Amino acid sequence: INPFVSMPTNSLSYLLCFPFSLSHEEHPHSHPLYGHGVCKWPGCEAVCEDFQSFLKHLNSEHALDDRSTAQCRVQMQVVQQLELQLAKDKERLQAMMTHLHVKSTEPKAAPQPLNLVSSVTLSKSASEASPQSLPHTPTTPTAPLTPVTQGPSVITTTNMHTVGPIRRRYSDKYNVPISSADIAQNQEFYKNAEVRPPFTYASLIRQAILESPEKQLTLNEIYNWFTRMFAYFRRNAATWKNAVRHNLSLHKCFVRVENVKGAVWTVDEVEFQKRRPQKISGNPSLIKNMQSSHAYCTPLNAALQASMAENSIPLYTTASMGNPTLGSLASAMREELNGAMEHTNSNESDSSPGRSPLQAVHPVHVKEEPLDPEEAEGPLSLVTTANHSPDFDHDRDYEDEPVNEDME
DNA sequence: CAAAAGGTAAACATGG
DNA sequence: CCCATGTTTACCTTTT
Numbered sequence: 001i002n003p004f005v006s007m008p009t010n011s012l013s014y015l016l017c018f019p020f021s022l023s024h025e026e027h028p029h030s031h032p033l034y035g036h037g038v039c040k041w042p043g044c045e046a047v048c049e050d051f052q053s054f055l056k057h058l059n060s061e062h063a064l065d066d067r068s069t070a071q072c073r074v075q076m077q078v079v080q081q082l083e084l085q086l087a088k089d090k091e092r093l094q095a096m097m098t099h100l101h102v103k104s105t106e107p108k109a110a111p112q113p114l115n116l117v118s119s120v121t122l123s124k125s126a127s128e129a130s131p132q133s134l135p136h137t138p139t140t141p142t143a144p145l146t147p148v149t150q151g152p153s154v155i156t157t158t159n160m161h162t163v164g165p166i167r168r169r170y171s172d173k174y175n176v177p178i179s180s181a182d183i184a185q186n187q188e189f190y191k192n193a194e195v196r197p198p199f200t201y202a203s204l205i206r207q208a209i210l211e212s213p214e215k216q217l218t219l220n221e222i223y224n225w226f227t228r229m230f231a232y233f234r235r236n237a238a239t240w241k242n243a244v245r246h247n248l249s250l251h252k253c254f255v256r257v258e259n260v261k262g263a264v265w266t267v268d269e270v271e272f273q274k275r276r277p278q279k280i281s282g283n284p285s286l287i288k289n290m291q292s293s294h295a296y297c298t299p300l301n302a303a304l305q306a307s308m309a310e311n312s313i314p315l316y317t318t319a320s321m322g323n324p325t326l327g328s329l330a331s332a333m334r335e336e337l338n339g340a341m342e343h344t345n346s347n348e349s350d351s352s353p354g355r356s357p358l359q360a361v362h363p364v365h366v367k368e369e370p371l372d373p374e375e376a377e378g379p380l381s382l383v384t385t386a387n388h389s390p391d392f393d394h395d396r397d398y399e400d401e402p403v404n405e406d407m408e
Numbered sequence: 409c410a411a412a413a414g415g416t417a418a419a420c421a422t423g424g
Numbered sequence: 425c426c427c428a429t430g431t432t433t434a435c436c437t438t439t440t
Protein backbone atom coordinates (compact mmCIF):
# COMPACT_ATOMS: atom_id res chain seq x y z
CA ILE A 1 0.00 0.00 0.00
CA ASN A 2 1.26 3.29 -0.96
CA PRO A 3 1.82 5.28 2.16
CA PHE A 4 0.89 8.39 0.34
CA VAL A 5 -2.60 7.20 0.12
CA SER A 6 -3.02 7.75 3.76
CA MET A 7 -1.36 11.02 3.62
CA PRO A 8 -3.57 13.99 4.03
CA THR A 9 -3.22 15.62 0.73
CA ASN A 10 -4.08 18.89 2.20
CA SER A 11 -1.30 18.95 4.60
CA LEU A 12 1.13 18.25 1.91
CA SER A 13 -0.16 20.81 -0.41
CA TYR A 14 -0.23 23.18 2.42
CA LEU A 15 3.30 22.34 3.13
CA LEU A 16 4.14 22.91 -0.42
CA CYS A 17 2.25 26.08 -0.68
CA PHE A 18 3.61 27.37 2.48
CA PRO A 19 6.56 29.12 1.01
CA PHE A 20 4.36 31.01 -1.29
CA SER A 21 2.06 32.35 1.25
CA LEU A 22 3.72 33.17 4.42
CA SER A 23 0.49 34.68 5.39
CA HIS A 24 -0.57 32.97 8.52
CA GLU A 25 -1.24 36.47 9.63
CA GLU A 26 -4.82 35.64 8.98
CA HIS A 27 -4.79 33.22 11.82
CA PRO A 28 -3.68 35.25 14.75
CA HIS A 29 -3.08 32.32 17.00
CA SER A 30 -2.10 29.56 14.75
CA HIS A 31 1.24 29.06 13.25
CA PRO A 32 2.58 26.29 11.11
CA LEU A 33 5.45 25.95 13.48
CA TYR A 34 3.25 25.67 16.52
CA GLY A 35 0.97 22.85 17.42
CA HIS A 36 -0.18 20.89 20.41
CA GLY A 37 1.76 23.14 22.67
CA VAL A 38 5.07 22.44 21.15
CA CYS A 39 7.35 24.12 18.76
CA LYS A 40 7.37 22.26 15.52
CA TRP A 41 10.56 23.63 14.22
CA PRO A 42 12.37 20.61 12.90
CA GLY A 43 14.12 18.89 15.71
CA CYS A 44 12.96 21.30 18.37
CA GLU A 45 9.80 20.25 20.10
CA ALA A 46 10.18 22.75 22.82
CA VAL A 47 7.10 22.99 24.94
CA CYS A 48 5.39 26.31 24.78
CA GLU A 49 2.52 26.92 27.10
CA ASP A 50 0.77 29.40 24.94
CA PHE A 51 1.09 31.07 21.64
CA GLN A 52 2.83 34.04 23.09
CA SER A 53 5.57 32.05 24.66
CA PHE A 54 5.87 30.16 21.44
CA LEU A 55 6.47 33.36 19.59
CA LYS A 56 9.04 34.35 22.09
CA HIS A 57 10.67 31.00 21.78
CA LEU A 58 10.58 31.20 18.02
CA ASN A 59 12.30 34.51 17.98
CA SER A 60 14.92 33.62 20.45
CA GLU A 61 15.70 30.03 19.57
CA HIS A 62 15.14 30.12 15.89
CA ALA A 63 16.41 33.48 14.98
CA LEU A 64 18.14 34.15 11.77
CA ASP A 65 21.47 32.55 12.21
CA ASP A 66 23.55 29.96 10.54
CA ARG A 67 21.89 27.13 12.30
CA SER A 68 18.38 28.12 11.47
CA THR A 69 19.36 28.86 7.97
CA ALA A 70 20.89 25.46 7.57
CA GLN A 71 17.85 23.82 9.03
CA CYS A 72 15.72 25.75 6.69
CA ARG A 73 17.68 24.48 3.81
CA VAL A 74 17.32 20.98 4.97
CA GLN A 75 13.63 21.55 5.12
CA MET A 76 13.70 22.77 1.59
CA GLN A 77 15.28 19.58 0.52
CA VAL A 78 12.66 17.65 2.32
CA VAL A 79 9.92 19.56 0.67
CA GLN A 80 11.42 19.14 -2.70
CA GLN A 81 11.70 15.46 -2.30
CA LEU A 82 8.21 15.08 -1.05
CA GLU A 83 7.03 17.06 -3.91
CA LEU A 84 8.94 14.96 -6.28
CA GLN A 85 7.46 11.89 -4.79
CA LEU A 86 3.99 13.28 -4.97
CA ALA A 87 4.46 14.05 -8.59
CA LYS A 88 5.66 10.61 -9.28
CA ASP A 89 2.86 8.98 -7.48
CA LYS A 90 0.34 11.12 -9.19
CA GLU A 91 1.83 10.14 -12.43
CA ARG A 92 1.73 6.55 -11.42
CA LEU A 93 -1.85 6.83 -10.35
CA GLN A 94 -2.72 8.43 -13.59
CA ALA A 95 -1.08 5.68 -15.49
CA MET A 96 -2.84 3.09 -13.44
CA MET A 97 -6.17 4.68 -14.05
CA THR A 98 -5.49 5.07 -17.66
CA HIS A 99 -4.55 1.49 -17.84
CA LEU A 100 -7.73 0.45 -16.12
CA HIS A 101 -9.77 2.81 -18.21
CA VAL A 102 -11.00 4.57 -15.18
CA LYS A 103 -12.29 8.04 -15.55
CA SER A 104 -9.96 10.43 -13.97
CA THR A 105 -11.27 10.98 -10.54
CA GLU A 106 -7.83 11.92 -9.59
CA PRO A 107 -7.71 13.66 -6.30
CA LYS A 108 -7.64 17.31 -6.92
CA ALA A 109 -4.48 17.59 -5.03
CA ALA A 110 -2.23 20.52 -5.03
CA PRO A 111 -4.10 23.38 -6.55
CA GLN A 112 -1.26 24.93 -8.42
CA PRO A 113 0.76 27.50 -6.76
CA LEU A 114 3.50 25.00 -6.87
CA ASN A 115 3.28 24.13 -10.46
CA LEU A 116 6.69 25.53 -10.98
CA VAL A 117 8.31 23.02 -8.87
CA SER A 118 6.12 20.12 -9.50
CA SER A 119 5.87 20.64 -13.17
CA VAL A 120 9.49 19.98 -13.40
CA THR A 121 9.19 16.60 -11.98
CA LEU A 122 5.94 15.83 -13.61
CA SER A 123 7.00 16.69 -17.03
CA LYS A 124 10.26 14.99 -16.84
CA SER A 125 8.92 12.53 -19.27
CA ALA A 126 7.73 15.32 -21.41
CA SER A 127 11.26 16.35 -22.06
CA GLU A 128 11.35 13.71 -24.68
CA ALA A 129 8.94 15.79 -26.59
CA SER A 130 11.35 18.58 -26.70
CA PRO A 131 9.81 21.24 -28.84
CA GLN A 132 12.58 21.29 -31.28
CA SER A 133 14.53 18.12 -31.06
CA LEU A 134 17.78 19.68 -30.23
CA PRO A 135 20.93 18.27 -31.60
CA HIS A 136 22.03 16.97 -28.30
CA THR A 137 19.91 13.91 -28.53
CA PRO A 138 22.87 11.70 -27.88
CA THR A 139 22.82 12.86 -24.34
CA THR A 140 19.15 12.80 -23.63
CA PRO A 141 18.12 9.22 -24.01
CA THR A 142 19.16 8.40 -20.55
CA ALA A 143 17.07 11.17 -19.33
CA PRO A 144 17.21 10.42 -15.65
CA LEU A 145 19.70 13.13 -15.52
CA THR A 146 17.08 15.66 -15.98
CA PRO A 147 16.63 17.60 -12.87
CA VAL A 148 15.79 15.42 -10.04
CA THR A 149 16.53 18.49 -8.21
CA GLN A 150 14.65 21.52 -9.02
CA GLY A 151 17.54 23.86 -9.03
CA PRO A 152 17.01 26.78 -6.81
CA SER A 153 13.53 26.01 -5.91
CA VAL A 154 10.99 28.66 -5.70
CA ILE A 155 11.41 28.47 -2.07
CA THR A 156 14.89 29.59 -2.19
CA THR A 157 15.17 33.12 -3.14
CA THR A 158 11.74 34.43 -3.34
CA ASN A 159 11.01 33.78 0.22
CA MET A 160 14.34 33.56 1.77
CA HIS A 161 16.14 36.66 0.92
CA THR A 162 18.00 36.34 4.08
CA VAL A 163 19.41 33.13 2.90
CA GLY A 164 20.12 34.30 -0.54
CA PRO A 165 20.12 32.49 -3.78
CA ILE A 166 21.65 29.12 -3.68
CA ARG A 167 23.85 28.76 -6.58
CA ARG A 168 23.69 25.38 -7.89
CA ARG A 169 23.56 24.23 -11.37
CA TYR A 170 22.43 20.89 -12.33
CA SER A 171 22.37 20.63 -16.01
CA ASP A 172 25.93 21.55 -16.21
CA LYS A 173 26.95 18.58 -14.30
CA TYR A 174 27.52 15.53 -16.34
CA ASN A 175 27.74 17.76 -19.36
CA VAL A 176 24.08 17.54 -19.73
CA PRO A 177 23.07 20.52 -21.65
CA ILE A 178 19.87 22.11 -20.72
CA SER A 179 17.14 21.44 -23.11
CA SER A 180 14.36 23.66 -24.13
CA ALA A 181 12.12 21.53 -22.06
CA ASP A 182 14.18 22.06 -18.99
CA ILE A 183 13.87 25.72 -19.27
CA ALA A 184 10.36 25.71 -20.52
CA GLN A 185 9.22 23.97 -17.41
CA ASN A 186 10.52 26.69 -15.25
CA GLN A 187 10.13 29.38 -17.75
CA GLU A 188 7.31 31.19 -16.13
CA PHE A 189 9.01 31.10 -12.84
CA TYR A 190 12.28 32.49 -13.98
CA LYS A 191 10.57 35.02 -16.11
CA ASN A 192 9.01 36.55 -13.11
CA ALA A 193 11.13 35.80 -10.13
CA GLU A 194 14.48 37.36 -9.77
CA VAL A 195 16.11 34.08 -9.13
CA ARG A 196 19.37 33.26 -10.60
CA PRO A 197 18.90 30.41 -13.00
CA PRO A 198 20.90 27.35 -12.05
CA PHE A 199 22.75 27.24 -15.28
CA THR A 200 26.06 28.58 -16.29
CA TYR A 201 26.33 31.43 -18.67
CA ALA A 202 27.69 29.04 -21.23
CA SER A 203 24.68 26.80 -20.97
CA LEU A 204 22.32 29.67 -21.19
CA ILE A 205 24.01 31.18 -24.14
CA ARG A 206 24.00 27.89 -25.89
CA GLN A 207 20.36 27.46 -25.14
CA ALA A 208 19.55 30.87 -26.46
CA ILE A 209 21.34 30.16 -29.68
CA LEU A 210 19.86 26.74 -30.15
CA GLU A 211 16.41 28.04 -29.60
CA SER A 212 16.75 30.41 -32.45
CA PRO A 213 15.44 29.26 -35.77
CA GLU A 214 18.77 29.65 -37.47
CA LYS A 215 20.77 28.41 -34.52
CA GLN A 216 22.61 31.64 -34.50
CA LEU A 217 22.20 34.93 -32.74
CA THR A 218 23.82 38.27 -32.57
CA LEU A 219 25.17 39.38 -29.29
CA ASN A 220 22.28 41.68 -28.86
CA GLU A 221 19.79 38.94 -29.53
CA ILE A 222 21.45 36.88 -26.88
CA TYR A 223 21.08 39.74 -24.49
CA ASN A 224 17.45 39.97 -25.34
CA TRP A 225 16.89 36.32 -24.77
CA PHE A 226 18.41 36.64 -21.35
CA THR A 227 16.23 39.49 -20.34
CA ARG A 228 13.16 37.96 -21.86
CA MET A 229 13.61 34.64 -20.20
CA PHE A 230 14.98 35.62 -16.84
CA ALA A 231 13.88 38.32 -14.55
CA TYR A 232 17.21 37.94 -12.87
CA PHE A 233 18.90 39.32 -15.92
CA ARG A 234 16.84 42.40 -16.01
CA ARG A 235 19.05 44.04 -13.52
CA ASN A 236 22.73 44.61 -13.27
CA ALA A 237 22.97 44.51 -16.99
CA ALA A 238 26.54 45.67 -17.11
CA THR A 239 27.61 42.73 -15.08
CA TRP A 240 25.95 39.89 -16.81
CA LYS A 241 26.37 41.31 -20.26
CA ASN A 242 30.03 41.49 -19.63
CA ALA A 243 29.88 37.92 -18.49
CA VAL A 244 28.08 36.89 -21.62
CA ARG A 245 30.65 38.50 -23.82
CA HIS A 246 33.37 37.03 -21.72
CA ASN A 247 31.91 33.59 -22.14
CA LEU A 248 31.42 33.95 -25.83
CA SER A 249 35.02 34.84 -26.28
CA LEU A 250 36.42 32.42 -23.81
CA HIS A 251 34.76 29.18 -24.74
CA LYS A 252 35.74 27.49 -27.89
CA CYS A 253 32.27 26.15 -28.21
CA PHE A 254 31.00 29.54 -29.22
CA VAL A 255 31.88 30.38 -32.73
CA ARG A 256 31.58 33.78 -34.18
CA VAL A 257 30.44 33.80 -37.74
CA GLU A 258 30.58 36.78 -40.00
CA ASN A 259 27.31 37.41 -41.56
CA VAL A 260 25.95 39.74 -44.14
CA LYS A 261 24.60 41.87 -41.39
CA GLY A 262 27.52 41.75 -39.03
CA ALA A 263 28.41 38.81 -36.87
CA VAL A 264 26.40 36.10 -35.25
CA TRP A 265 27.30 33.53 -32.68
CA THR A 266 26.81 29.85 -33.10
CA VAL A 267 27.46 26.80 -31.00
CA ASP A 268 29.95 24.12 -31.70
CA GLU A 269 28.16 21.29 -30.04
CA VAL A 270 31.11 19.00 -30.02
CA GLU A 271 33.19 21.55 -28.24
CA PHE A 272 30.44 22.20 -25.83
CA GLN A 273 30.27 18.56 -24.90
CA LYS A 274 33.96 18.44 -24.30
CA ARG A 275 33.86 20.34 -21.14
CA ARG A 276 34.69 18.30 -18.14
CA PRO A 277 35.06 15.15 -20.16
CA GLN A 278 36.09 12.62 -17.59
CA LYS A 279 33.30 12.33 -15.16
CA ILE A 280 33.65 10.59 -11.90
CA SER A 281 33.08 6.90 -12.02
CA GLY A 282 33.62 4.48 -9.28
CA ASN A 283 36.13 6.94 -8.10
CA PRO A 284 37.38 6.04 -4.65
CA SER A 285 37.59 9.61 -3.63
CA LEU A 286 33.88 9.75 -3.85
CA ILE A 287 33.43 7.14 -1.28
CA LYS A 288 35.73 8.91 1.01
CA ASN A 289 33.74 11.98 0.40
CA MET A 290 30.62 10.13 1.29
CA GLN A 291 31.94 9.14 4.62
CA SER A 292 33.34 12.46 5.50
CA SER A 293 29.97 13.99 5.20
CA HIS A 294 28.29 11.83 7.71
CA ALA A 295 27.70 14.65 10.02
CA TYR A 296 25.09 16.04 7.78
CA CYS A 297 23.11 12.92 7.42
CA THR A 298 21.68 13.02 10.82
CA PRO A 299 19.95 16.33 10.67
CA LEU A 300 18.77 15.61 7.23
CA ASN A 301 17.47 12.25 8.06
CA ALA A 302 15.82 13.67 11.09
CA ALA A 303 14.23 16.34 9.05
CA LEU A 304 12.98 13.86 6.59
CA GLN A 305 11.54 11.74 9.30
CA ALA A 306 9.97 14.67 10.98
CA SER A 307 8.48 15.80 7.79
CA MET A 308 7.16 12.42 6.99
CA ALA A 309 5.74 12.01 10.39
CA GLU A 310 3.99 15.27 10.12
CA ASN A 311 2.38 14.11 7.00
CA SER A 312 1.38 10.83 8.43
CA ILE A 313 3.75 9.02 6.27
CA PRO A 314 4.61 5.81 7.93
CA LEU A 315 8.24 5.94 8.49
CA TYR A 316 10.01 2.76 7.87
CA THR A 317 13.37 3.43 9.12
CA THR A 318 16.35 2.91 7.03
CA ALA A 319 16.46 -0.78 7.62
CA SER A 320 13.01 -1.48 6.39
CA MET A 321 12.98 0.76 3.46
CA GLY A 322 11.52 -2.03 1.51
CA ASN A 323 8.53 -0.06 0.55
CA PRO A 324 9.07 0.98 -2.99
CA THR A 325 7.60 4.35 -2.52
CA LEU A 326 9.59 5.21 0.47
CA GLY A 327 12.54 3.57 -1.02
CA SER A 328 12.30 5.71 -4.02
CA LEU A 329 11.72 8.71 -1.91
CA ALA A 330 14.77 7.92 0.01
CA SER A 331 16.82 7.31 -3.00
CA ALA A 332 15.52 10.43 -4.58
CA MET A 333 16.61 12.14 -1.48
CA ARG A 334 19.97 10.57 -1.64
CA GLU A 335 20.31 11.56 -5.19
CA GLU A 336 19.47 15.07 -4.41
CA LEU A 337 21.99 15.14 -1.72
CA ASN A 338 24.66 13.17 -3.33
CA GLY A 339 24.62 14.76 -6.64
CA ALA A 340 27.05 13.08 -8.88
CA MET A 341 28.59 10.71 -6.48
CA GLU A 342 27.49 7.45 -5.00
CA HIS A 343 28.17 5.47 -8.06
CA THR A 344 30.07 2.68 -6.59
CA ASN A 345 28.92 1.27 -9.80
CA SER A 346 32.29 0.24 -11.01
CA ASN A 347 32.13 1.36 -14.51
CA GLU A 348 35.57 1.09 -15.81
CA SER A 349 36.71 4.60 -15.78
CA ASP A 350 37.43 5.66 -19.25
CA SER A 351 40.03 8.00 -18.06
CA SER A 352 41.51 8.02 -21.48
CA PRO A 353 41.51 11.58 -22.68
CA GLY A 354 38.38 11.86 -24.69
CA ARG A 355 38.94 10.74 -28.17
CA SER A 356 35.65 11.49 -29.61
CA PRO A 357 33.93 13.84 -27.27
CA LEU A 358 30.59 12.35 -27.89
CA GLN A 359 31.78 8.91 -27.18
CA ALA A 360 33.45 10.08 -24.09
CA VAL A 361 30.28 11.62 -22.93
CA HIS A 362 27.96 8.80 -23.49
CA PRO A 363 29.07 6.34 -20.87
CA VAL A 364 28.70 9.06 -18.37
CA HIS A 365 25.03 9.16 -18.81
CA VAL A 366 24.67 5.50 -18.64
CA LYS A 367 26.18 5.37 -15.28
CA GLU A 368 24.35 8.33 -13.97
CA GLU A 369 21.17 6.52 -14.58
CA PRO A 370 20.21 5.57 -11.05
CA LEU A 371 19.24 9.14 -10.69
CA ASP A 372 15.76 7.99 -11.24
CA PRO A 373 14.40 7.01 -7.90
CA GLU A 374 12.32 4.32 -9.49
CA GLU A 375 15.38 2.52 -10.51
CA ALA A 376 17.44 2.70 -7.41
CA GLU A 377 15.96 0.18 -5.15
CA GLY A 378 16.87 -1.77 -2.13
CA PRO A 379 17.11 -1.27 1.54
CA LEU A 380 19.56 1.48 1.37
CA SER A 381 20.15 3.40 4.43
CA LEU A 382 19.62 7.05 4.32
CA VAL A 383 22.06 7.45 7.05
CA THR A 384 24.86 5.74 5.40
CA THR A 385 24.36 7.07 1.99
CA ALA A 386 23.08 10.52 2.38
CA ASN A 387 25.63 13.08 1.77
CA HIS A 388 25.38 16.71 2.42
CA SER A 389 24.82 18.96 -0.41
CA PRO A 390 27.34 21.68 -0.55
CA ASP A 391 24.62 24.10 0.20
CA PHE A 392 24.27 22.94 3.67
CA ASP A 393 27.36 24.25 5.17
CA HIS A 394 28.39 27.22 3.24
CA ASP A 395 25.91 29.63 4.34
CA ARG A 396 26.93 32.62 2.53
CA ASP A 397 27.86 32.79 -1.05
CA TYR A 398 25.35 35.08 -2.31
CA GLU A 399 26.87 38.42 -2.42
CA ASP A 400 24.26 39.18 -4.89
CA GLU A 401 21.90 41.69 -3.61
CA PRO A 402 23.05 44.92 -4.96
CA VAL A 403 20.79 47.50 -3.61
CA ASN A 404 21.15 49.68 -6.56
CA GLU A 405 18.37 49.41 -8.99
CA ASP A 406 20.10 50.16 -12.18
CA MET A 407 17.72 48.33 -14.31
CA GLU A 408 17.25 48.95 -17.93
C1' DC B 409 44.45 20.16 -0.79
C1' DA B 410 44.97 21.20 -5.81
C1' DA B 411 43.04 21.84 -10.20
C1' DA B 412 39.30 23.04 -13.00
C1' DA B 413 35.38 25.62 -13.85
C1' DG B 414 32.66 29.45 -13.30
C1' DG B 415 31.63 34.44 -12.15
C1' DT B 416 32.95 39.23 -11.94
C1' DA B 417 35.81 43.21 -13.01
C1' DA B 418 38.34 45.65 -15.86
C1' DA B 419 41.76 47.05 -19.41
C1' DC B 420 42.14 47.46 -24.11
C1' DA B 421 41.10 47.18 -29.18
C1' DT B 422 38.08 48.21 -32.97
C1' DG B 423 34.54 50.03 -35.75
C1' DG B 424 30.38 52.79 -36.25
C1' DC C 425 34.00 61.05 -27.81
C1' DC C 426 30.59 57.50 -26.88
C1' DC C 427 28.95 53.04 -27.43
C1' DA C 428 28.56 48.23 -28.77
C1' DT C 429 31.23 44.37 -29.50
C1' DG C 430 35.12 41.40 -28.66
C1' DT C 431 39.38 39.70 -26.43
C1' DT C 432 42.23 39.08 -22.48
C1' DT C 433 43.87 38.95 -17.95
C1' DA C 434 43.30 38.81 -13.13
C1' DC C 435 41.24 37.41 -9.09
C1' DC C 436 37.79 35.17 -6.51
C1' DT C 437 34.63 31.28 -5.20
C1' DT C 438 32.80 26.87 -5.93
C1' DT C 439 33.08 22.31 -7.56
C1' DT C 440 35.40 18.17 -8.50
